[in-house]
Amino acid sequence: MRILILGAGPAGISVAEHLRTLQPDADQQADITMISAEPFPPYSPPAMAEHFLHGRGAALYWKGTDICERLQVDYRAGTEVRAVDPAAKRVTLADDTSLAFDELVIATGSRLYAPIDGYDLPGVYNFKSLTAAQELIAHARDGEVKSAVVVGAGFIGVEVALLLADLGLDVTMVEQQDRVMPGMLDAETAEIVGQALAERGVRVRTGTQAAAFAGNGRADALVLEPGEVIKGDAYVAATGVRPNLEFLTGAGLDTGWGLRVDDRLCTNIPCIRAAGDAVETRDRMTGERFVHAIFPNAVAQARVVAEQLLGYDTRYEGAESMNSLRHLGIPVIAVGSQAGETELKIRTGRHLRKINLTEGRIVGFRLAGDIRGAGVYRSLMLRRVDVSRYGDALLEPGFGSARLAGAVFSRAA
Numbered sequence: 001m002r003i004l005i006l007g008a009g010p011a012g013i014s015v016a017e018h019l020r021t022l023q024p025d026a027d028q029q030a031d032i033t034m035i036s037a038e039p040f041p042p043y044s045p046p047a048m049a050e051h052f053l054h055g056r057g058a059a060l061y062w063k064g065t066d067i068c069e070r071l072q073v074d075y076r077a078g079t080e081v082r083a084v085d086p087a088a089k090r091v092t093l094a095d096d097t098s099l100a101f102d103e104l105v106i107a108t109g110s111r112l113y114a115p116i117d118g119y120d121l122p123g124v125y126n127f128k129s130l131t132a133a134q135e136l137i138a139h140a141r142d143g144e145v146k147s148a149v150v151v152g153a154g155f156i157g158v159e160v161a162l163l164l165a166d167l168g169l170d171v172t173m174v175e176q177q178d179r180v181m182p183g184m185l186d187a188e189t190a191e192i193v194g195q196a197l198a199e200r201g202v203r204v205r206t207g208t209q210a211a212a213f214a215g216n217g218r219a220d221a222l223v224l225e226p227g228e229v230i231k232g233d234a235y236v237a238a239t240g241v242r243p244n245l246e247f248l249t250g251a252g253l254d255t256g257w258g259l260r261v262d263d264r265l266c267t268n269i270p271c272i273r274a275a276g277d278a279v280e281t282r283d284r285m286t287g288e289r290f291v292h293a294i295f296p297n298a299v300a301q302a303r304v305v306a307e308q309l310l311g312y313d314t315r316y317e318g319a320e321s322m323n324s325l326r327h328l329g330i331p332v333i334a335v336g337s338q339a340g341e342t343e344l345k346i347r348t349g350r351h352l353r354k355i356n357l358t359e360g361r362i363v364g365f366r367l368a369g370d371i372r373g374a375g376v377y378r379s380l381m382l383r384r385v386d387v388s389r390y391g392d393a394l395l396e397p398g399f400g401s402a403r404l405a406g407a408v409f410s411r412a413a
């Protein structure tokens, strides 16, 4: 069987790795070819900041730079897919050659989505990939760029602003909504994150709409909605992501914002499966279908795809919504819904624990300063355990202790 994996991000490489783990016997193994448009070994985007700051290649190349040799995967870096012909079972590459497959896995991830005029001007950077980020980092290091304006305070924008501040840049971040990370953080947790950003030297302007990157051939200003102009040596767009699916035009695959798949992660064409940021999946808690562009979802989906390819009828349990901030100086984690019918809360300064409940069950939580208990809360939430009897005791960081968690789980079972 010839399996062709498009993309070598966390989803693509995890499919290959699970396939080999499930089929360790060399004479039974499928032929695996994996391609990536980028010229690097498979890497982990969340580790880019560590890599740029501390040169930690081990974190970036999370599976090792020789992973494809070890897995006996025919890896073709710097190879871009341009079209898929499901009937002929072939893909066409940018150099006009083609590759045949019996089974195809689409794991092409996502790229910057920037609905702002001038986003494609030279001088506007993004951190959606190693290729995209490298040039700005090089300019920051050689002193050519001393200040940056970051548009968008989602989790990628926040991570990028912290990285640039750590590299010594003067950083301004603008966000159209009234708080940082509005998709994941309630106002109170966002305020804690905003304060920590300010202490790290990042100037945050919320409620500020960017209208356009402006400049003659190169961006030299960010124009805001009422006409104010902000200047920096460099501009970063961190306004969102959109799936890389252009090469599927005319292929007959069912796509919305992302590629549509069922709970087996199969597309509407039986020999084509998909995983990661390219895919719309069902939210495990709410049942809504959308692109859940985070690392753990990509890896969990890859496992299902690999099992399906080898004939196991595994179903995907659904995607999770969660974010954590690792470089802020204080730990912050946000999981599930921002609000429920009721809220349990305790706050001392920057230590905040907030749990949202609906019908006695956890539907989301936010922890800042001390994130102990996050694993237990998440598990209770996913298992839909009725926790109403615990009241405020749920907020204790020690609620995660083995004894109490054991009691909760055995009662729930």
Ligand SMILES: Cc1cc2nc3c(=O)[nH]c(=O)nc-3n(C[C@H](O)[C@H](O)[C@H](O)COP(=O)(O)OP(=O)(O)OC[C@H]3O[C@@H](n4cnc5c(N)ncnc54)[C@H](O)[C@@H]3O)c2cc1C
Pocket (backbone or CB within 6 Å): 006, 007, 008, 009, 010, 011, 012, 035, 036, 037, 038, 044, 045, 046, 047, 048, 079, 080, 081, 082, 107, 108, 109, 110, 127, 128, 129, 156, 159, 244, 247, 275, 276, 277, 278, 293, 294, 295, 296, 298, 324
């Ligand atoms: C700066 C940054 C920080 C992040 N931090 C976190 C975090 O802390 N926690 C978290 O959970 N998530 C984080 N994420 C999100 C996480 O990285 C993604 O959800 C994850 O990488 C998705 O994996 P993927 O394999 O689907 O896609 P990607 O990682 O985007 O990989 C896509 C692959 O497809 C290839 N490709 C694309 N188009 C083509 C084409 N036409 N032909 C051939 N190959 C193609 C690319 O070269 C790449 O190899 C972060 C992302 C970024 C950018």
